[in-house]
Amino acid sequence: MKAIIKITWRTAIVAATLASGMAAAAYPDKPVRIVVPYPPGGASDTTARVLSEKLKEVTGGTFVVENRPGANGNIAAEMVAKSPADGYTLLMANVGPNAISQTIYPHLNYDVNKSFAPIGQTTTVPIVLVAGPKVKATDIKGLVAEVKANPGKYTFASAGNGSSNHLVGEMFKSGLKLDMMHVPYKGDGPAMTDVMAGQVSMMFTTAVAARPYITGGKLRLIAVASKKRVPAFPSAPTISETVLQGFDASSWGGIVAPAGTSPEVVKQLNAALVKVLAMPDVKEKLATLGAEVVASKPEEFAGYIKSETDKWGAVAKAANVVAE
Numbered sequence: 001m002k003a004i005i006k007i008t009w010r011t012a013i014v015a016a017t018l019a020s021g022m023a024a025a026a027y028p029d030k031p032v033r034i035v036v037p038y039p040p041g042g043a044s045d046t047t048a049r050v051l052s053e054k055l056k057e058v059t060g061g062t063f064v065v066e067n068r069p070g071a072n073g074n075i076a077a078e079m080v081a082k083s084p085a086d087g088y089t090l091l092m093a094n095v096g097p098n099a100i101s102q103t104i105y106p107h108l109n110y111d112v113n114k115s116f117a118p119i120g121q122t123t124t125v126p127i128v129l130v131a132g133p134k135v136k137a138t139d140i141k142g143l144v145a146e147v148k149a150n151p152g153k154y155t156f157a158s159a160g161n162g163s164s165n166h167l168v169g170e171m172f173k174s175g176l177k178l179d180m181m182h183v184p185y186k187g188d189g190p191a192m193t194d195v196m197a198g199q200v201s202m203m204f205t206t207a208v209a210a211r212p213y214i215t216g217g218k219l220r221l222i223a224v225a226s227k228k229r230v231p232a233f234p235s236a237p238t239i240s241e242t243v244l245q246g247f248d249a250s251s252w253g254g255i256v257a258p259a260g261t262s263p264e265v266v267k268q269l270n271a272a273l274v275k276v277l278a279m280p281d282v283k284e285k286l287a288t289l290g291a292e293v294v295a296s297k298p299e300e301f302a303g304y305i306k307s308e309t310d311k312w313g314a315v316a317k318a319a320n321v322v323a324e
Contacts, residue, residue, distance in 0.1 A: 027061075027087055027264075027265055027268060028059060028061035028062070028063075028087065028088065029061070030061075030062075030088060031061075031062040031063070031064050031088070032055075032061060032062065032063045032064070032087065032088050032089075032090060033063075033064055033065075033066050033088065033089050033090065034048050034051070034052055034063055034064070034065050034066070034090050034091075034092055034255070035066050035067075035068050035076045035079065035080050035089065035090065035091050035092065036048050036065055036066065036067045036068070036076065036092045037068060037069060037070075037073030037074075037075070037076035037077060037091070037092065037094070037096070037097055038067065038069050038073060038187075039067055039069045039187065039189075040067055041189075041209075042188060042206070042208070042209055043094075043123075043125045043206045043208035043209060043251060043253065043289070043291065044092045044094050044253055045065070045067060045092075046208060046289055047092065047122060047123055047253050047286065047289075047291060048065045048092045049065050050282060050285050050286065051063075051122065051255075051273070051276055051277075051282075052064065052065050054276040054279060054282055055272055055273070055276055058272045058275050058276055059268075059272050065092075069187075072096050072097060072100075072101060072159075072160050072162055072163050072323065073094065073096045073097030073098075073101070074097050074101055074105065074108065074109075074110075076091060076097065077091060077093075077097035077098065077101070077110060077112075078109045078110050080116075080256070080257075080258060081109075081110035081115035081116060081258055081259070082110075082258070083258050084258070085117070085257065085258040085259065085260035085261040085262075086261070086265075087257055087261055087262070087265035087266075087269065089257070089258065090119070090255050090256065090257050090269075091116070091255070091256050091257075092253060092254075092255060093116070093118075093253065093254045093255065093256045093305075094164075094251060094252060094253050094254070095164045095250075095251050095252055095308055095312065096163060096164050097112075098112050098116070098254075098256070098305055098308075099112060099305060099308040099309045099311075099312050100162065100163075100164060100167060100309075100312045100313075100316065101162070101323075102309050102313065103309070103312065103313035103316045103317065104162040104316050104321050104322055104323045105162075105323045106322070112305060112309055113302075113305060113306055113309065114259060115258070115259050116256035116257065116258065116259055117256060117257045117258065117259050117260070117261040117266055117298070118254065118256050118298045118299075118301040118302045118305060119254070119255040119256055119257055119266060119269045119270050119273060119298060119301070120254060120255060120269075120270045120273050120274065120294075120295065120296050120297065120298060120300075120301050121252060121253070121254040121294040121295070121296040121300070121301045121304060122253045122254050122255060122273065122277060122293070122294060122295070123252060123253045123254075123286060123291040123292060123293055123294055124226075124250050124251075124252050124291070124292045124294055125206045125207065125208055125250060125251040125252060125253060125290065125291045125292075126206070126207045126224055126225070126226040126228075126230045126250055126251075126290055126291075126292070127164075127165070127168055127204050127205065127206055127207070127224075127225040127226060127249050127250055127251055128204070128205065128206070128207050128210055128214075128221060128222075128223070128224050128225060128230065128233070128236070129143075129172070129202060129203075129204050129221075129222045129223045129224075129225060129239070130192075130195065130202065130203055130204075130205060130210050130213070130214065130219040130220060130221055130222060131143065131195070131201060131202040131203075131219070131220045131222050132195040132196050132197065132198050132200070132201065132202070132219065132220070133196075133198040134154075134198045134200070134201045134202075135154070135201050135202055135220070135222075137222070138220065138222075139222065139223070139237075139242075140222050140223035140237065140239060140242050140243055141242060141243060143202070143222050143223075144176055144178070144243050147178050147179070147180060148178065148179075151179035152179050152180075152181070154178075154180045154181075154201040154202070155180060155181045155182070155183050155200045155201045155202075156169040156172075156173070156180055156181075156182060156183065156200065156201060156202050156203055156204070157183050157184075157185055157191035157192075157194060157195055157200040157202070157203040158182060158183070158184050158185065158191060158203065158204070159184075159185060159186075159187050159188045159191055159205075160184050160185065160186060160187070161182075161184040161321070161323055162316070162321055162322070162323040163184075164251055164312075165188070165191075165203065165204040165205055166182060166184065166321070167312055167315050167316060167319070167321065168204040168225055168249040169182060169203075169204050170182070170315060170316075170318075170319040170321065171247070171249060171315050171319075172204070172225075172239070172244070172247070174318065174319065175244045175247060176243060176244055180201075183200050188205055188206075188209050191203055191205075192205065192209070192210070192213060192219065195219065196213065196218045196219060202222070204225055204249070206251050206290070207224075207230050207232055207233070207289075207290030207291075208289045208290045208291060211232060211289070211290055214233070221233055221236050222236075223236060223237055223238060223239050223242065224236050224237065224238045224239065225238070225239055225247065225248075225249040225250070226238065226248060226249065226250045227240050227247075227248040230290055231287060231290075231292075232287070232288070232289075232290045233290075252294070252304075252308075253291070254294075254296075254301055254305075255269070255273060256301075257269070266298055267298075270297065270298055273295070274295045277293050277294075277295040278295065
């Protein structure tokens with residue numbers, strides 16, 4: 001009887017130890033950082049903040065947004081790529097640092113396809129062409145005619161050399177054989193400010209960033225760069241349906257973790273993300289910003305990142321774009 005009691009006691013100790021270890025391994029049991037590669041206020045930041053609040057509700061954990069701007073998003077991407085692969089440091093990925101940078105930065109300290117474990121795409125963010133007072137045209141056909149009639153006179157702004165809106169501008173310029181000069185800025189904000197002031201003619205930017213200035217009458221919406229029209233601006237035609245068939249340029253968002261993150265954590269994060277993105281209030285909030293919910297699986301997001309890397313790599317090479 002004593003031997004049986006002794007074995008039962010030892011078994012209980014082992015079971016308690018295992019249970020304790022399992023509890024300690026529960027994810028997430030400490031704050032999870034979602035690192036945004038841009039300053040507050042843009043599409044990536046706004047989306048990250050909407051998602052972080054809901055992920056708290058779904059997982060019971062704490063998710064905090066941390067802004068790490070710089071180098072077209074590469075500073076944040078490199079930091080996350082080199083972080084412990086434990087699921088507690090995530091990147092709000094987007095087309096710049098997670099696709100374009102692979103081609104235009106010859107000494108990039110991470111690989112967009114190898115340094116991260118994709119969790120899931122979250123949104124597609126339409127890009128729009130907006131113009132300031134320097135442009136007389138009110139529609140895309142008029143703008144193209146105006147630029148062609150005045151070679152070398154018009155300019156387009158971007159958030160920086162090699163940024164996504166720079167490459168969209170180069171694709172537009174090349175496809176229509178327009179003679180325009182690129183004017184790089186340090187971020188969307190300063191670029192849009194100068195477009196509004198008439199210092200620069202026009203700019204491609206996200207519908208999220210441009211919407212308050214369009215509705216406020218400070219920027220003129222010329223056309224949509226994405227293949228589909230934007231629900232937030234239903235009357236605005238696409239470039240593809242008017243002057244350049246097949247033209248398609250969108251920004252996008254998603255969440256990635258450092259490569260090597262366990263499949264279990266990736267699966268858990270993806271399930272939570274998909275659940276959040278299915279919430280009607282989340283869809284409505286993102287739609288009012290001009291973003292469309294995607295909610296993909298990790299393997300689908302990995303394939304999409306690869307295709308975007310190839311697409312924008314070709315545009316960058318054709319325009320001979322190399323980041324400074």
